[in-house]
Amino acid sequence: MFSSVDPQIPIPDLRFVNAGVFVQLASDPKHIKSKSAGPQKSYIIEEKIDVPDNAEFIKYIHNGSPRPNLSHDDPGYNTALFLCAVQHIQYVKTHRLAYVSDFQGYGELLTDAQIMTSP
Template identity: 45%
Template sequence: MVRVGKEEEEEKLAGEITCLVWATALMALVYSCIREAKKLAQPDDIVNTTVFPQVRFVQSGLFRVKLPNPPKDKTRSTRHLLVYLVEERITGQFVKYIHNGSAVPRVQVGNEGDIASFLSFCQHLQYVKTSKQVYISDFQGFNGLLTDPQIMTTPDIPRRLFGDGNVARAFAAFESEHECTQYCMAYGLDTFTDRSGTRSPRVDVVE
């Protein structure tokens, strides 16, 4: 493995933080919508009797190393002024819930399968609430603690903003691939009506 140049590495790390910031905000949108729906519904309505999983993205930040006595020889290898991405640690067996190349959850059973089902609902809600412009994908982590998301956007938004993982073909296939879960139904989201009847092929990308 060859390490990229310092400037390129900093750009990539800044892109990861950008995705985490946007993902945190988009997840906050989901829970805000759920709270509002519960408030407007009757106590025995399904949105109030459904227990929505609690998930969140890791705390993170970019940190620059400043050595107290940096080497004067500029040709020497040093950590001085290097930038690192530091994230909250995730313990447990790491799970890829939903790939950024497909809207189909990769986990179907157990507690992690339930979280994947909820995250699929999150995608649907974000897609609708942003007028079909944005949703989170590449969900991964464990027990609802998530990291390294990808922000998927309409081609009208420059892909450069969110990196190479923003796969245009996957975004275009979202409505045909998404299958509403119990959480979509509990919230009252409409199913997509323009299904072709066949699934789009999964788009494999470099993670």
């Protein structure tokens, strides 16, 4: 059931940067034929974020606490509160199997979140 009450804070328009995994396989033919052959190196590649020289990334939630990493008077505080709520909802909706933390980024882009899980 949805509430007809307006939210107390504006809901920010955020997204995670596009990302992918690049796997470089072993170049030695002996390793490629082997049944135990696997990736030689793996890299996570993220979308480039153009941040102006006078701007900084904002760490909304640290990975050591579920509370906002910003003070009440910081312009990004409401975004941090929103991300705290999202963090809690994700944890509950995954039946306590996943916990996302370390929300940080610039503008509407989030990057480098930590996703923790345990069987």
